[in-house]
Amino acid sequence: MKVISAKELEDLRNEILAGKDQDKPCIAVCGGPGCLANQCLEVRDAFVNEIAAKGLTDKVDVRTTGCHGFCERGPIALIYPQEIFYQRLSIDDIPEIIEQTIVNNKTIDRLLYTDDEAGQLVETEGEVPFYKKQMRLILGNNSKIDPHSIEDYIAIGGYSALVKVLGGMQPMDVVDEIKNSGIRGRGGGGFPTGRKWESTRNAQGDIKYVICNADEGDPGAFMDRSILEGNPHSVLEGMIIGAYAIGSNEGYVYVRNEYPLALKNINLAIKQAREAGLLGDNILGSGFGFDLKVNRGGGAFVCGESTALMASLEGKPGEPRAKYIHTSDKGLWDRPSNLNNVETWANIPLIINNGADWYSAIGTESSKGTKVFSLVGKINNTGLVEVPMGMTLREIIFDIGGGIPDGKAFKAVQTGGPSGGCIPESLIDLPVDYDRLTEVGSMMGSGGMIVMDEDTCMVDVALYFINFLMEESCGKCVPCREGLLRMGEILTNITEGRGRMEDLDLIQDLSEVLKDASLCGLGQTAPNPVMSTLKYFRDEYEAHIKDHKCPAGVCTELITYSIDADNCTGCGLCLKKCPAEAITGETKQPHVLDAGKCIKCGICYDVCKFDAVIKE
Amino acid sequence: MTANESKVDSIIDEYNAEPGSLISILQDIQLEYNYLPEESLEYVAKILDIPRVQVFGVATFFKAFSLKPKGKQQIHVCMGTACHVRGSKKVLEELERKLEIKAGDTTDDGEYTLETVNCVGACALGPVVVENEKYHGEMTPIKVESLLNSKKV
Structure with a gap:
């Protein structure tokens, strides 16, 4: 299936689309990191087995996809073509779904999402409040494609931006388009992408490199992983376009070693793109050639820093160097290099396809487009969210995230990973963009958003x-x-x-x-x-x-545990569970906690059913 | 040497013995032996014709590498921010008490290695403990005992 011209790619797309029956039911099972941890593959297998058992294999497709974003509700499945959103699935639910929804075309109320505010069940993904306010330009395709299928990507218009670029745009036109779009780096610093490309393009040297930074190390952030796992071809397409604009024929993808599925999917995507003639010499008959290699990170957070990453690519310890030597002049092996983050690369095809004007209309004055955040911590709707730049923290945390669990009070939100800061409740109406976050002492970072409540110190x-x-x-x-x-x-x-x-x-x-x-x-x-x-x-x-007090009751040295004799029923559970043998007492008599022996592990506090353990 | 030379040779060959592929080569050796046997490091230095200090430098810089053999059962406690604010530290402390080792160490019988990991991306389930690639979500110190007991059967 090698395509040697833009027309052949278009023919291939039409052929794939003609072979697809849009009305054929398809069950898209989310295979993102959160759902995988929730045994979604067992759910997927149960679908496949049940469909086979019912003799429906030719009539229903099952697709394992990348992350759908709503981790809190995993395992998740979307039933096409109606886009019915089923959540918190277990293998026991599967026969019923096939029988009711696939065969009889009825939804199962028990598996639908309940919109508590409106007090009603919602059927489709778009109606779920978590998704309603989002603008999922990057993540939205995850549920529509099998990340292992280049045909699926081509069917949704994939590689059409590459066709546009190679079919008539000069490299400088591409650079200008990216500059005009106003996109800034999604990895953390927020440097204007177009300017970076321009510097590397103008740098002296025959050999230049483009690099994709997929060494996502921020704790509490997994958006790059989800893009790479769920839609690897979008990153490749962005990189090929970037390489053409910059004048590079070689590239690298540096992937965190802790992401085996991302590694697998990007390697497979590269193989498929090579076979299709979208990587290699003379891409689509344009005379332009580009290929890339995948390197695995070694588990060092600092390697997310561009110069440390390049040192690691050269087989050296990942130590950064001074920034007065510009990567665009002397990067990998001292040659001009352009390094962008996964999410930045995935934005490129969008900009090319829809134009800089369209893109720059989204977002704020200084920050354009959408941003993917991982909304985690003390929040009801944990997951990946994608919103236009400029949405306020309040909208993200309360409207999309559903607020704080267990009726606790919101205290702060931490953005920007270890380089960022904690933003207090008084700034909850802050619009989220690069500059506003920096102004309040935090930063965009790669997009981790960790919500903290009154119990966080x-x-x-x-x-x-x-x-x-x-x-x-x-x-x-x-x-x-x-x-x-x-x-x-x-x-x-x-x-x-x-x-x-x-x-x-x-x-x-x-x-x-x-x-x-x-x-x-x-x-x-x-x-x-x-x-x-x-x-x-x-x-x-x-x-x-x-005061030697930890108001949130977290710092163990500053808290003491004791037993309230009035509430204690003498059930003996804490005594049994205490690893330090610090609790004594007769059955059905109030127990006593010896503060001298207590190691403050908090187990007694957690196990007590009568609120008799006091933490001060 | 403990590490089989021909096995290491075939790993090095896969990368055309390029010094730039040092990290990838060490990763494959680590995958093969579950740690980096010292002899293998010296051997890699010899074949790639790079100073031993560079090989040891890389092997000790990156967290992915271990110079000590690891236990049969690997327990990773996620210390990502989301897990931290939900109490992963207490889970780790309980595991340290129960296994009588500190994070990063292996039990004397070679059965368990206890390690921390920065983020496994399963934040919705935090605190998360990954035991031999199986995820255990919403962990608490109380659940640690049953997790370890289920392994002993």
Whole structure:
């Protein structure tokens, strides 16, 4: 199936479409990371087996797709052509779905989503409040295609942007289109993509590289993984277009080793694209050639930094270098290189197909297009959401995310991963774009959005990120290596009740040094979690230092457990479960907790059914 | 050597013995032996004709590599931010107590290795513990015992 011209690709598309019966039922089972962890493959197999048992194999398709986004409700299946949205499936539900929905064309109320606010069941995906407010330009195709099928991608218009580019656009036209679209890098920094391309295009050198950064290391972020797993050809198409614009014939995809399915799917997509003639020499008869290799990361967060990533591609430890040497001039193997993140690459075909004007109409003045966020933490609707830039935090967290579970109060939202900051409730109406997030002391980052409630201790969160970065610091430059260590010590002291008020000035000073003197983005942005929590939640720091109290009840050294004799029924459950043998008492008599022996694991608090264990 | 030379040879050959492929080569050796036997590192340095310090540098820089053999059962506790705010630290502490090892270590009988991982992308289920590729969601310290017991059968 090699296509050697734009016309042949168009013929192939028509042929694929002609062979598809649009009315034929198709069950799209979400195979995203959240659903996979929820045993969705067993659900998929149950569909296949049941369909076979009923003799319907030729009449119904089953498709395992990439992430649909609504992880909270997994395993999820969409039934085409009606787009019926079934959620929280188990293998026991499958025979009923085949019998009722596929054969008799009836929906099963029990498996539908209930819109609590409207007090009614909703049938289709588009009506679910979680999806209604989203603009799923990038993620929306995930449920429509099998990521292992290049035909599926071609059928939904895939590689048509490449045809447009190779069929009549000069490389500089492509660069201009991307510049005019206003798209900025989705990996974290938010540098204008078109300008990056232009610099690399103008750089001196015969050999240039394009690189896809898929070393998604931010804890709590999995959007790049879901794009690569769910729609790998969209990333490839973006890269081929970018390579043509820049004048590159070789590329790399650097994938986090912890993402085996993403690795598998991108490798398969590359193989298929090569077989189809969309990678290799003389693509679509244009004379332009491009091919790429996949490299696996080694599990180092710092390798998400572009220069560390390139060092790793060269087979060296992933240590960053000073930024005055521009990657666009001297990148991989000292040759001009252009590195963009997965989501950025996936946006390119959209921009080419629909035009820069269309794209730049979405979003805010300084941030164009949509952004995918992983909405996680203390939130009702955990999942991947894609919204136009400029949507407020309130809309994302409450309208799409459904608010905070168990009636708890919202405290903060953390964006930007370890480089970002915590945004308090007073700023909940902040429109989300690159500059507004930076203004309030956080950043866009790759798009993690971690929601925190009243039970989250902000000092503990700051310490969590500092510990994370301390572990991940490559150790090359002193401010980052030593500064994080000292900052970790100070924060540990505060969380363990040994803090002093002057420590707060000290971490402020340290933060300034790290920001100004660190070599790479990891160190320069490392103080953000500390500075933002100190700015917005100073009272929590002071409570730890002055009162030796952790208001959220998280820092173990500052809390004590005891048993309320009035509520204790003497059931003995806590006594049995206590790993430290700190609880004593006769059956049916109030128990006693020996604070001296207590290791504060909190198990007694969790197991007690009578609210008799007190945490102070 | 413990590592079979011909096996390491075939891995190196797959990458045409390119020094730039050092990380990929070490990853495949790690996959084969579950750790990086020291002899294999010296052998790789010799065949690729690069200094041993570079090979050891890479092997100790990246988290994916281990110079110590790992246990038969691998337990990974997700320490992503979403899992952290939902209490993954307490789950880890309970596992450390029950297995009598610290994160990163292997039990003396070579049965379990306990490790932390930055994020497994299953945030909706947090806190998550991955035991030999099987995901256990919404973990609590109380559930740790039954998780370990189910493995002993």
